[in-house]
Amino acid sequence: MKFDILRDRLLEGLNDVMKAVSSKTTIPILTGIKIDVTEEGIRLTGSDADITIQTFIPVEEDGQQIIHIAETGSIVVQARMFNEIVRKLPTNDVEIQVTPGFQTHIRSGKSEFHLIGSDAAEYPLLPELTEDQKFTIPADLLKTIIRETVFAVATSESRPVLTGVNWQIKNETLICVATDSHRLARRKVQLENLPKVEHSVVIPGKSLNELNKVLEDSTNLVQIVITSQQVLFKTGDVLFFSRLLEGNYPDTTRLIPEEYQTNVTINGKSLLQAIDRASLVARGDRNNVVRFEILDNQAVEVSSNSPEIGKVQEEIPVEALEGESLKISFSAKYMMEALKAIDGQDVVIQFTGAMRPFILRSVHDDAILQLILPVRTY
Structure with a gap:
């Protein structure tokens, strides 16, 4: 097997397949990357048995010759070492040649590496998928x-x-x-x-x-x-x-409530920032708990306290409020991640009681739903 390839294009392909390679695998050959060279181009495959990524580099792309193939064939090379070598080669022109005994020679400019490869026949085959679904x-x-x-x-x-x-x-x-x-x-x-x-x-x-x-x-x-x-x-x-x-x-x-006692419409970004600030104090607590209370004056209060650190409270105006007032506590981390998923849009938070799961939805888009179980503190 022998071919020349542009280093930056080879690196692009390696970046993809390296994401599937794990050093913790129990199957030794999966610490390697499989290189298949055909007349059409080069296939790189990386796998950890759970994930397999394969990428194809064609001989020619957008009118530019990327690979010159002298001899087809297959080899498995040690993934991390091969990736590091290619990354540090001195020029953009790389020649790779495999000689008997799976000896793999990598040349670029005045630099030459000799790696011991493995038999590609030992590498697991990709699953055959019928594409009717x-x-x-x-x-x-x-x-x-x-x-x-x-x-x-x-x-x-x-x-x-x-x-x-x-x-x-x-x-x-x-x-x-x-x-x-x-x-x-x-x-x-x-x-x-x-x-x-x-x-x-x-x-x-x-x-x-x-x-x-x-x-x-x-x-x-x-x-x-x-x-x-x-x-x-x-x-x-x-x-x-x-x-x-x-x-x-x-x-x-069945976890998602059908009816709600309280609906709060609030700016998602303001709420996220307030919870982020409250969590500075809450962090000392194992559960990172923040309290949320609906006030009478069309506002909510976000607060937290820690016996060792101190306390914080902040009022945030709401855009709409329906139903009963309520005090509830929740994990700051869970609430912040849910708000980030809704991506700073105005949110409707729907409660069915202080110890019942509550729902967050975007005001503009019913396709996203987040549900959080409260924490008992009151």
Whole structure:
């Protein structure tokens, strides 16, 4: 195997696939990156068995020759070392050659590295997915859905299924739900090209966070293929596979109240900043608890106190108030993350009582819903 490639284009491809490579894997060959060279171009594959990312670099792109292929073939090279070497090569022209015994030679300018590679035949094959259940979604919308839900997944492995986001497809709607059993984030999206068959799968939160990084600058359409054990996100020349989590995701619809005693409409940005300030004092407390009280004068009070540090209180005007007055306490972290997901818009907060879950929605957009369980302090 022998080819020349432009270093910056090789680095672009490596940046994508390195996101799937983990040094903690129990399968030694997965600490490597697989390089497949064909007449059409080069495929790079990285995997940690949960996530697999593959990217394709064509021989020619936008009329520019990127790769000159002298000999096709495949090799697996140690991922972190190969990535570091390519990053530090002295010129933009790189020649890579594999000789018998999986010896891999990397040359650039006057610099020459010799790495010991591994047999590509030992690298796990990508799953074969039938594409009959596929749909597309714009990359920026997909990134928004991830941002608005993934923060609410559980971090503890005690209930593994809660470490993922539940994606349901029904009635031409994609419903994405994340919960760690103390809070819940839900986003609904109407899409025209959804499969007719109903689906309910759980995508690991870790996979969605990595996908978000891969989509960083993308404005393309993302093609999504869902099967019973895998999901594939396909954008441009990048394929992103993730395994799905096993187990039944809890029915979260019954957690969302049908009726509310109190509705508060308030500027989301002002509330976020006030809770941020209150949390400075609350931080000394293990739960970082902030209190929220509805006052009689069309305002709410946000406060916190800590026996060791002191206390803070702040009044914020509300834009509309219906129903009974109320005192409630909650985790500042959960509330701030929920408000950030709604992204500084005016929010409606709906309460059914001091110890019942409460809901946050955007005034402008019913597609986003955040639910938080209060903390008992009063």
